[in-house]
Amino acid sequence: MLIKIDSTSGLPIYLQIVNQIKTQVALGRLRPEDPLPSVRQLAIDLTVNPNTIARAYLDLEHEGVIYKRPGQGTYVSTRAVEMARSERIRIFSELAEKAVVEGFHLELRAEEMEEVFRRLITQIKEPEARRQ
């Protein structure tokens, strides 16, 4: 599991871990019933205080992204994938926001930007539709 900690970011480390695990679920890199490393192991791998990892896992558990099997370990829950839709929208929104901000800097009108998005969507969707 690839997680990168950036201590120059203002985001607390436990939130960085929460967000990155959610992102990996949303992108399908982590699938339902995949095991997560133990708190101790992830703490050692990331050289981060184990309490911080435990706190991230607790948050993810509360949100239903992961669950504990007593005496076995922590796994990605099945519900995580349904929930991941809102997470996917969040990731996409972040990317789209950058594009829209750039658009305004380039003094494009809202309709022009919408047009670009629509054209890109059809361009990318069409070959996919033809394949089916």
Add this chain to the structure above:
Amino acid sequence: MTTNRADPAIETIKLSRHFGRYKAVSNVSLRVPRGSVCALFGLNGSGKTTLIRLLLRHLRPTAGTIRLLGEDLGADTRAIRERVGYVAESRYLYDWMTVRETLEFTRSFHRQWDDAKAQSLVERLGLPLEQRVARLSRGHRARLCLTLALAYSPELIILDEPTSGLDVLVRREVLQNVIEEISQEGRTVLFSSHSVDEVERLADRVAIIHDGCLLRQGPIDELKSGSQPLEDILVALVGAQPAELEDAK
């Protein structure tokens, strides 16, 4: 143990150490609860090392008191030494001993010494047992000190700049071993550092020292309210005018 579990692991009251007219540590009342990982953060020359040497009784205070694990740190430190492990520049190693001899020598002072643990640290850290201390590289010396500090599973671990001057690989190894220790219930760690990255990764509490004075102490989350990077907060704090802080005392 006769001491109460509720006692803090470290408690200093108005601790000072002067060198002539120079106040290296001034009126420091530090409190580190048990089970926490506390970073002692400060710039070079801020008084971190002097404070740690006072805690280890490598130096005597000019004024003030120290309690470690609920016991007064007086003239007789034998009992408390069993329960405190440390890595510090001021740790004395005999240059003419080999690594093996150093381990055996230190072992003789600790009833709690765990041979299996020492063995596993030696293997994990790749220590050359037959090499003389004088000929150890800086990295191996740091690894040896770490082994000496952890092999008797002390309740309190004090580390003075545990990673300073080490290359990235050794640094990571040292931190991972410290984390391994933290994972055990009830361990308390105090480590000094001027690396914001290290503080943020390892600590759940931070004590900020500047010009010998303790500026702030508490849980890192309380210090870090909002989304300001820890670095900005720390720099803003220690960037304050030393003269002002002196007056505030």
